[in-house]
Structure formats: C-alpha cells, structure tokens
Amino acid sequence: MKEELHRLNCFVENKPGVLARIVGLFSGRGYNIQSLSVGPTEDGSVSRMKIDVLGDDRVIRQIILQLRNQVNVIEVTSRRKNS
C-alpha cells in the first residue's frame, strides 16, 4: 500500500503527560511525526493536537485505534493531506 501524508486531529484532555503519551505511541512504534502542533480549544480543559504522519491506510487506521484506546483521548479524526 502507498504511504501518504495524513493529518490527524486529536482532541485530548488538557493534562500533564498527555502529549508525552501520544507522542510515545508514535515513537514507540517507529513512526516518524512530520509535524505536530498543540493548542487550546474554546473549552480550556480540552487541547487539540494536529499531527501529520506518513503511512499507508492500514498503519494510519491502527494508529487512530491505538490513540482512541488512550484514557485521555476524547476523539481522533483523520484526513489525507494533499501534497
């Protein structure tokens, strides 16, 4: 399957350690994050992470499911990023 750039939008609880937990999911499995930004949402207790990662559909699907399994992750969406 073809590797493509995907943008994951990850809404997480705004708590210490959550960023490390999310990033650890990628690094621990050998996936390289191309770009990452974290910012507040209107609800101060929720942060939004924008994560760009390269992978085929199967890998991306697996990452999303693993992210959703995390206790602090509220929702994850993804889309292909057109280059």
Add this chain to the structure above:
Amino acid sequence: MKTKQQVTGAQALVDSLAKAGTEVLFGYPGGAVLDIFNCLPDAPFQFVLGRHEQGSVHMADGYARATGKVGVCLVTSGPGATNTVTGLATANMDGVPLVCITGQVTMSQIGTDAFQEADTTGITRAVSKHNFLVHSADELPEIVAEAFYIATHGKPGPVVIDIPKNVQQALTVATYPERVSLRAYHPESFATSAQMARLAKLINEAERPVIYAGGGVIASGAAKDVAALAHRAQIPVATTLMGLGAFDERDPLALRLAGMHGNAAANYAINHTDLLIALGVRFSDRVTGKLAAYAKKAKIVHVDCDPASIGKNVRVSLGIVADVKDVLTTVSSRVKAADHSNWLAQIEEWRRKRPMAYKPMHKNVIMPQQVIEAIDKATKGEAVLVTDVGQHQMWAAQYFRHNRPRRFLTSGGMGTMGFGIPAAIGAALGRPDRKIVAICGDGGAQMTFEELVVAVEHKLPITFVVINNACLGMVRQWQELFYGKRYAGSILSVRGRPANERLEQDLKYDYLPDFVKLAQAHGADAVRVIDPVKLDGVIRKAVNSGRTTLVEVIVEPRANVYPMQPGGQPVEGMIFE
C-alpha cells in the same frame, strides 16, 4: 453540620484501596512510601511482603489471574518503581488488571535528581495501560477509583499511581467517590444487530468451522457460552496459550493448543477451515506463523473488546468490537444445530496421524513431558497450574489436560522468565481452596527464587516443580535447530559449553545450584527425583502434603518441544522430531 474528618493522603489512599475491594496488598517498603506503610497495620486488608519488587508485581498478577479480581501492589520510588517494569509489562501484554502504587520524591524535589528519584510515569508509560502522577491529596481517592475502573474496563491492564511523599503527608477531606465518570474513556460494546445476524449466518452456512478461543474468553467469563455454541453447532475449538482452560480439553471437540507448539490437528484445522471464529484473541505471531498463509481458505470473524486488535495482524471478514460473552449470548439462539460429521472425521484423522507424543531418549532418564503428565494425574484436573517461561511452559501447555478457566497461569505475551514462583504465591493467596502447582525451569527458577520464603512464611501449600535440564532449554533448542548447534550462553552445567565459556572439569558439582538445599535454606520441604519409576509417587506425595514443597526433577537435557512450526513459517513447515 458535621465537619468532615481530615486524614493524610496516605490514609486516604489506604481507605480508598479498601473501598475498591482490596483484600491482599503485595509490596515492598522504602523511604518514599513510609507514610503509607505507617497506615498499613490498621488496614482492613492483608499485606504480603515480597523480596523484590518484580516478585511483588508478579504476585499481584498471579492473584489477579487466579481470582479475576484486581491485583494491587505498593512499592517505593526510584529502584522500587523501576523494578516493577518487567512485572507491569507482563500484565500489560496479557491484559491482567493491576493497580500498582509507587512512591515518589516530594513535588519540590521532582526533577532535581533527588535520592531514589525516577521519572516513574515516564518509564512506565509504555508498559502500563495508564498511569497517574498525583498532584494533591484531594484528588487521591478519585484517582484510585479511576485506576480500578481503567484496570478492569475494556481490555484489562495494569495502572500505575505515582504518589509524591508530600501528597501522602498532606491533609484532605476527600472521600472515595460513589461512581467513576471518565471524560474520555468509554470502552463499549459496539456489536450491532446486523453484525449479530451476519455472524449467525456465517456460522450456519459454514461447512468446516473452527472456534479459536483466547484469553479474552476467560477475561469475559464466556467459557460456558463457548462450550454451548461449540456443542450446538458441533464446532471444534482450538485455543491460544492464554485461552487454555477456556474449553475443556477432555471434550471430543477440543483441538487443544494451536500455534507454534500447538497440536498438528489444531493447526491443520485452522489451515483448512472455511470459517475461523476468533474469540478474544489478538492473532499473535506465535499463533499465526506466516501471516499470508494463515487460515487462507477461511472467512475470519474476530470478536474482541479491543478495537485496535481487530484487523491488526490478519484481515477479517467480520470484526466485532464487543465483550465475547455479550456476543455469544445474543448469537447463540440464532445458530442452528449442525453436525459437521465429515469435518470432524477429517480432524480425527489428523489427530490419529499426528498425535501429541514423545519417546524416551535414554533409559532411566525422566522425559520432561512425563513430569507434566505426573502432575496432571496427581492433581486429577483440579489444580491451578502456574508456569514459568520456556520449554517446560510449552510442555505444560501441551500435556496437561486444561479443563477450566483461571487454572493455567502463564506469561504468554511477554514471556517473562521468573514469573512462575511469585505468580504461584499470588494465586495461592487468592485461591486458598485450590491446589497450586508451579512448574519452572532451572533457569527461570533462579530469577525469582528469593520469593520462595513468602510461600513458606504464609504456609502456602504450593508444590514448586523445578524441571532441571541444566540448560536454558528453549534457547538451546533454537540453537540446535536454527543456529548450527553453537550453544553460546545456554548451557548451565559444566559439560557442553563453548570453549571460552568452559568451566573447570573437576568442579565439585555438575549442576548448580543444588535446588534441594536452596529450597531447604528458604524453609521449604524439598526432594529430588532422578529415577523415572519414582516420579509419580514423589509428585503425588508433594501435592497432597499441604506444605510448601519443592520437587527438583532431573530430566533429559536434550529433549525438545515438538511439534514446532518455526517462526514465520506456514503450517506445512511444522516439524515433528
């Protein structure tokens, strides 16, 4: 108005653990948890002192596997916490619910390289289901409640609570919450009625179905439902290592263990089935072998509570994210009775052609498989069997007739040597009504042998059987089969080592340590068996003695585990001798 009573964070923790249902707390003290230990003499639960933190976590793990309850353990900061890593990883891989409390240096010291400081949440993140660093005593009861909830909901797993010393000392009025509500974690069953209908239809239409049951069946308490489905539609049942006990192996429909060291009939059946009904499994590489060739004629149905496990390793026709028991209860009424007699006859032929069997290699030398059979005979199918990791673990999986859930406790995913002795102690404390037999190799037994005193102190009637082949048998087997018989680092006896590992030939002992003396030094009864004729009698006497007993069995050192489907090979690559 009555004012709420202030207590220390340490007391609030102990009260919360009691509220959460803790009956036994395993652990080891140290500077950063002295405030908590100070509350323990008045706690309404038992405290069991291990001799190494890894042992304490494995004890909590064995307790949890044997009882289905949460195992709880308490250790200090720094080395206490880092010593739990192997235990946590073991529980994490096998989905065992644990709550592990670690002490931490005071908040103001964190990040200063203080004495016995370690970044415990950082270190344990990858080996636990979740972890917490507690910032205030006020949030402690709620975090304990959340930890127990997370440990037991969805796929179970270990949860770490790291508590700085000043939080333990601070005063709070917070009490244990009535209910837990987590904002972002809602593991749910998503099975739709359309999925149920599809599953029933697939089962009703299948000609050569196989049920493939894993640890998830045991975790969800669905063993009876699996048996009901199997009997109704006459579907043979294979199990994973973690699933042993989920289906009674004395049943004619039992295919028993599948996978790398599984029964030929089980692996052939999976290879020829047209419908693989996978329940509470994760398609480990130790089961599938070469993925592209795995169950290649089959539609695969995968039911598991972990959404991330579905479609991870194999492509499935129908994936259902749900509790196995929920699914089986709903679907069973829609499944028609069937007989599948041709299919079952084919399986019987495979069984006849390739039975699980071994031959003695030398006269008057005990074969390790014989030891497992002797334990099975002596305990009459009523024991909880705990294993360590290696060849003996596979023989225990193959030659014991597993018949009920939570009776075979083994480190499956992580393959942790040293698991056996402490896990058996935890199991014995959780199930005092059961006979507990721990089987270890001579390698793994030496990794956590110090825990034996805990069994003696608590007068636990555990039989520890050390199957001694004077080598690290599974490593030696792979070296024999795949690495040109170069036995580097795997031979524990004087003879048979490579030249640069050679010991003096006139060393007083060929085998070290002397396990009988070692066990006696720990206060246990101990006996050694060398003569095959005496094996049954010694094992029977030990398991019926009601005392902590170690039986060292000197076995054939060159015995290998067969059959074997080497890693990454298809089922045709199975070797039998």
